[in-house]
Amino acid sequence: MIASLRGEVLQVGISSAVIDVAGVGYQVLATPNTLSRLQIGHEVHIWTSLVVREDSMTLFGFASTDEKSVFETLTGVSGIGPKIALAVLAVFTPDELRRALASRDEKALGRVPGIGKKSAQRMILEIGDKLGPVLGEAPAAGGTSEAIDPAVLEGLISLGWRESEAEEAIRAARENGAGSSVPELLRAALQVLGSRR
Template sequence: MIEYIKGKLDDVTPTMAVVDCNGVGYGVNISLNTFSAIQGKSDVKLYIYEAIREDAYVLYGFATKQERELFLMLITVSGIGGNTARMILSALSPSELCNVISSGNEKLLKMVKGIGLKTAQRIIVELKDKIQNIGVESTGNVSTPISAANNEIYEEAVAALTMLGFAQAPSQKVVGQILHEEPDAPVQKVIKIALTRLR
């Protein structure tokens, strides 16, 4: 079992990090929160969850143990797989997710792609007591703005959304609207807003 991978950050997108660990490049699926935490760093340490299936061997990586703990809790809920859990942790920071669950805010959870009313209610009911034990602070993470051309942010955001399973045309439309409203928004903020608008 892999507990964590520590090494040089060779490449990173909003959905995937490649960590060079002694000459082996590990492709690790990440959430938008982890992307925000590791972006711009040369060396990283990602806490790992291994999903081993008949047809695939997938690594999910997290910047903090708390985010991994939330991910592990989410995938215990019926109907929530690894990609859906990652989607939830991309739309909401760990502290926001804990607040949503503890306050029973099913409306916010329903805004995440693939989460219907019943699944949102199930997450709240099953995880309400468990989240109190993982010690996530109730203050949100502060994203670091990226100084890049709008076009680069547009392309990166659209690519990330299509990798998360959204169709390209609506992704392009929504990202375009967001950048029109907030031209200086960093890519992680653009994706976060897009996740609440795409259905």
């Protein structure tokens, strides 16, 4: 099991980064929050979870052990795979997810792409209080900008949204005060799209 990586950031994309560890480049799928902390050319230490399937080995990366623990708990829920678990963490911080589960807020959980009413109910029943108490994370503050960021638009389209839906969600996210960085804006747009399901 690859539990963590320490190395130089070679590349940062919409949904993944490449980290050079002793000459080997590891591609790591990560949340917008984690990716926003990575800078090309800088050394980074991230926590990882390796998901092995018959036809693939995929490495998921996290800024904190808390994020990693939440991810691994989510993938233990029937019907929730690693990509949906990552989408949950793209929409919610670990503490926001704890609050949604504690208040049994199916509507909030349904904002995540790929999570319907039944999946939300399963999460509430199967996870319960396994994530522990709220740890007191503060939400990130952000500014506004009017342009449609092509990287965010491409990211949303690659996740299956139509271009018109994606553009509208980006505009709405900016109106709601989303940050101007690609990861912040992508996360906010996903929340907008999820709320319209």
